[in-house]
Amino acid sequence: MLSRTASNLYWLARFIERAENTARVLDVAYRVSLVNKEPGVAEREWFAPLNITGTLFPFQGNYSVVCAEQVLSFMALDRDNPASIIACAHQARENARAVRVHLTTEMWEVINGTWLELQRFSEQQLHAHPSTFFDWVKERSHLFRGVTRGTMHRSEAAQFLRLGSFLERADNTARILDVKYHILLPSLGDVGRAVDYYQWSAVLRSVSAFETYKRVYRDVISPIKVAELLLLNEDFPRSLQACLHDVYEIIEDLAPHPRAEVLRLAGEIYSRLRFARIDAVFEAGLHEYLTDFLRRINGLAGEIHDTYFRPPLTADADTA
């Protein structure tokens, strides 16, 4: 298939997954802020979504205070913020327009309908019912995934869509888990208390893992087990290991030859997760481990670009 088409499909999937996960991140911050009423702490929580999406600087350039209302506006409906949900939906649609030939009618209608509906959401609606908005974003993403599974020919095109989804999801799950680091670090006294419990369970709920946790561990919420589930569980579909397992399989299928660097990189990252022990991760530091992981999959994304989408011929060519 055309390199540009592959690139558009891959980015289409990444932007949809990113919009969903941004909704999840904001949802964690919002849920946590509902319990944490201590002065100073409530505000600090709203730094987390900005820190993990790397948008603190642009935010501060346009908004005055880091608080629920302003962060929600910035991350959900601000068209000038390239990381916002509305900007992701727009990018997804632009990529979809370029590859309509490869999408089924139903897939296109989900993307286009999402974009049209999103433009009707007002700031007032968002602030009145933030969770309703996040749920809607997640539903649209689920719908797209379902329609894709249910209608799309399982061709190379479908593989590039899946590749984009899993890579973005791995990246995002790592960032969501890192929220914990950003929120909790200053208040060690909270560890083991009710607030701590609530914050870890909010992280679980944000990746739809609360019930899974209970079923797998049959135990109270503990940070080390939450991390184990989200990093190393091979059957939980949003865990890093599960995502990288699929990324590796897809690349194995798409690889130009068995010695391709892109395959080696994917295999290396997958093996590190496949054979990791959670206590070793915590000894080295969870935040440090996640930072290293993000650096590695960023390198993999670069290699995917060079292998399939080709290095740009002109200086201003862009992968997105």
Next chain:
Amino acid sequence: MSQIYNEMFQPDGSVRAHYKPLQDWLQNQPADRIEQDRLAADLLFRKVGITFAVYGEGAGTERLIPFDMLPHIFEGAQWDRLARGLEQRVVALNRFLHDIYHAQEILRAGKLPAELVTGNSQFRPEMVDVDVPLGIYSHIAGIDLVRAGDGEHYVLEDNLRTPSGVSYMLENRRMMMRLYPELFAQQSIRPVEHYPDLLLDTLRSVSPRGNEDPTIVLLTPGIYNSAYFEHAFLAQQMGIELVEGQDLVTEDRVVYMRTTRGLRRVDVIYRRIDDDFIDPQVFRADSVLGVAGLFDAYRAGNVTLANAVGTGIADDKSIYPYVPEMIRFYLGEEPILKNVHTWLLRRPDDLAYVLEHLPELVVKEAQGSGGYGMLIGPCSSKAEIEAYRRRILDAPERFIAQPTLDLSVVPTFVGDQQQPRHVDLRPFLLCGDKIQLVAGGLTRVAMKEGSLVVNSSQGGGVKDTWVLDR
């Protein structure tokens, strides 16, 4: 004022035979059924209409082209005669294109002034002595037909470069069959849905390597082009890749597309980009839509472009008056379809006549299209006519004039009332190893009362076109 031909009704008010089934059906519908169908049509079309978008910046202001539910109907025998005339015309036009880029016999025979061809900016010297597969230049031709007050069909213009609109023809039919299946069950209406298959067939037949399974692509300027939907639609219907200039590269005068598995050779390019933009090394150097080296590969015969480079010379409005002469010269036949009488303002006698009769005439730029920059005398103010007169006097050779034709009318819904509105018709002809056309085309309708301008860029709408199979 001459009389206006009504496609549905006789001058005495009775319905014409081929519109009778539609008329009976309309009269048997309860008033609210028609209204409900109109609402359903609106709703359905808005959904499909997303795809008819004219894409705007940012927020995506997307316009629909108005669709009218009352069809433009032809009798089978009448259509068959038109089809023969259209085929005759495109054969002659292709022969003309081959001739003027080779021996130029028609010029040597003095059938049309040489400077009109060789001095024309649409004549591409780069194409002289270039051989194209089967000698076909215009593989896809859209010939605009109108019916005047005398009931006769005339060719209004030939579109031989990158004619558009065929996706509307297909979508209009799909919509009508969805809304009114019973009308299609009652009478035998010739199909148009196989157009993409015929197009693919045509493109295959002009592959330079003559292989069984040539690689064919559709080259689009990209998603911001107003016809992008049509490009994507046709590529999808034919199952071929939709490429942009950046997806193609040339090496040793062979064209390749960049795929995830490396370079793949391309045999035929159905290009929807103008000549000027296809190759920055040969034509406009600032073009970012084209492919460097494409023209070299083309001239070497390693890739086929459809349509060929340089077809614009044959649909130039100053060449148009000579098409009947081409038919006689190349085919030794009398033209089946009539031309509209045309004054060339480069001729002093024609210029004098036209300047005296501006309020009655239509004046156009010889190389204009899309209904831009024309003067419709009877609909213009004195000031507009005087301003146009000054433009003509500046460069008379750039203009042609024609009598104001009273285009025929078809009933059209305006609110819940049927009102007569002017129409034209663009059938699409496909030229490869044979000439093919589907029975129908794109009917364009001027939605404003009395308006003669049917171009969608000027607020025109569209209708389904039926050819009855009898």
